[in-house]
Amino acid sequence: MHNSMIFTNFVVQxxxxxxxxxxxxxxxxxxxxxxxxxDINQ
Structure with missing residues (x-):
């Protein structure tokens, strides 16, 4: 659970x-x- 939250956060960032x-x-x-x-115009 905790790992997947970290992963989701990483993907969002x-x-x-x-x-x-x-x-x-x-x-x-x-x-x-x-x-x-x-430059071209000048």
């Missing part, structure tokens, strides 16, 4: 980390795209 990493990558690539577009 892993999922949470994945979401944050995905968000970070999306924001980062968006920023890079913006920067490249600005």
């Amino acid at each position: 892993l999922q949470y980390c994945k979401e944050i990493i995905n968000l970070f990558i999306m924001n980062h690539s968006w920023y890079l795209t913006l920067k490249v577009n600005q």
Whole structure:
């Protein structure tokens, strides 16, 4: 019982980390795209 709770907690945290990493990558690539577009326009 106790072990399965720890495991569930671990999975939830892993999922949470994945979401944050995905968000970070999306924001980062968006920023890079913006920067490249600005460079081209100048």
